[in-house]
Amino acid sequence: MRNWLENEGLSIFVILVWLGINAFLFVYFYIAFLTDRFFYTRAILGDALPWARAPAACLNFNCMLILLPVCRNLLSFLRGSVQRCSRSAARQLDRNLTFHKLVAYMIALHTAIHILAHLFNFERFMGAQLDSNSTLPYVLSQVGNGDNRSFLNPIRTADTNPTYVMFTTIAGLTGVVITLALILMITSSMEVIRRSYYEVFWFTHHLFVIFFIGLVLHGVGRIVRGQTAESLSEHNPKECSQHYQTWGENSTVCPVPNFAGNPPMTWKWVVGPMFLYVCERLVRFIRSQQKVVITKVVMHPSRTLELQMRMKGFKMEVGQYIFLQCPSISQLEWHPFTLTSAPEEDHFSVHIRIVGDWTEGLYKECAGDKKGVQEAWKLPKVAVDGPFGTASEDVFRYEVVMLVGAGIGVTPFASILKSVWYKYVHENAKVFTKKIYFYWLCPETQAFEWFADLLQCLERQMAEKGSTDFLSYNIYLTRWKEKEAAHFTVHHEAENDPITGLKQKTLYGKPNWNSEFNSIGAKHKGSKVGVFLCGPPALAESLEKQCHSHSQSEVKFIFNKENF
């Protein structure tokens, strides 16, 4: 339990604070509309009025929050400063996308409540106009008929219908537009669409611009009206409401009440984050203008493309990622890729798996399908945003480290292992990490090739230095064909592994995590073991469970997960 708290505690705290603020705002603004000022408004609308205004306040709050987790340059900067104080606080910033989604769900929920309450409001306003002469709502609806300024009921005549009114008021029209934008954004953000057709998600999500413009304009019409302070001083609603038949007549005490609308409030909430987001896009744009040169293109088996690039002033740390843009393929698309080079190298590289439109386009642009030497000027112009930090930066802060990569998820660890090699070569670099356990789960043998070269290099270097103990790696082949199986069986006794050519043998099937954790825990009592995973969610769940269950008083397993 304590270890679950250590891993998840801060996240839970943040979520609880956020929910608490939502609840507080809801209740506070609900009560704010139960005052005398809105007595007559409630006489027509009942409690649908506060039910509409309370979620509106929560919407203001959440729309303010939603832009912040996606300002990745800002977050990267924050992460750098926070990291010096608290590692776990910095790790919270990795979960920015999760928070963005949570806030989005909350926006959807409050939008639903808001709209449903307003359906009642429109209906009741209409009903008030259609009422017979002798009811309070009807009399109230006639207030302001002369000058059209001090009215209460935004529906001014009985000769219309709510749908028409909605489309002819600023609040109604902007409401429909932004709700549509929200719905389109949500349907195109479903996991199925995002994973298969990223472009649809990315382009549709830019409807948020319309959403925010509409949101700010939504209250401009001042359609929610309450009695003015001046009118309240002369006309007390509680006393005068019974005598509504005789307001304003010479002999009575109660003059006709006057109403005015609330000024728009939303802009106060969202102007700050909108400004920050504009700065964020500006930073991305400026960074993208910096010249990036592709120095080498390597085509690996299993459709993996390696790009080596150089850019002036580019500084990275292990396991970071960048966003790549190729204007000749698409002006608007930026795609994230993990850096596979070490900070000590003179270039930076990414390994890209070719699965979709954009990566296919990049493959063709870099002439990956042609053999031989390509002219440097024929290579496409690319732009780079980043690098951005993720959990892998923390690897060297742990004494003992478990790195688990599944398939292409091994890429951040390529960077770490290369960096390890460089640090060892330059012995003056003091390395805090004493032992690395590396697990690579792979469904096909061809994917080994580019990584096997790296491991072979490391193996040789470590053998030369006599420190073969530092890195212990295990490669698991999770799927194989019958033909290959025969080959493996026959060459089982060979010195080098038949697939990778490494001295460390490839293992088959999936690792037995329980026994792995047990043995590592037994060997390293009294230390904190960092567990880093880049792979599918199912594996993340099982590893997280193992971390929780194996963390005892002597040894703690801290789980870090990378995801895009």
Place this chain on the structure above:
Amino acid sequence: MGKIEWAMWANEQALASGLILLTGGIVGVAGQFRNWQFAAYGIAAGIFICLLEYPRGCKAKGNGVQRPGQYCLTVCVKAFGPLTRNYYIRALLHAALCVPGAFILCTVLGCVCLAIASIIYLLAAVRGEQWLPILPRAEPREKPGESIKEPPQNPPPRPPAEMRRKRAEDMEGAAYTNPMPVMPNEY
């Protein structure tokens, strides 16, 4: 945008529209709004659309992510054959279904969302997409290889039991070579 299947997005949008139409309809009927009959229509249309759109089709490559519990509805929707397979018909159906929703406020949002879904389905139909059900694939019966024509009638010729027992000291002599080559299927 070569590989995008618009139908996938249209399906999400249509399902959302169905839910919105249903919710608006329920509010209209429960609140006894004016012209609540349109709201009642919204409930019926909303339920119908949700049932129609709940089973996700599979992608052109043959795989697809199922929604939980969609198998029964997949079978029902598949039973209508070309009516549900063709996206032109779906686009037309949604366009027709959305019209009565425009008459009262409760269902207007559902109406507009459904209209958008209809447009995306039209786009999918123009690009030649089709709704194909995700059904569990029957395991193909493994056919024996070419060299196995018929099961053998007699047991294979073998040396007597004494010789057949493998002796640890004479592995070479105990090795047995199959006279007929047996090839498994290449897959």
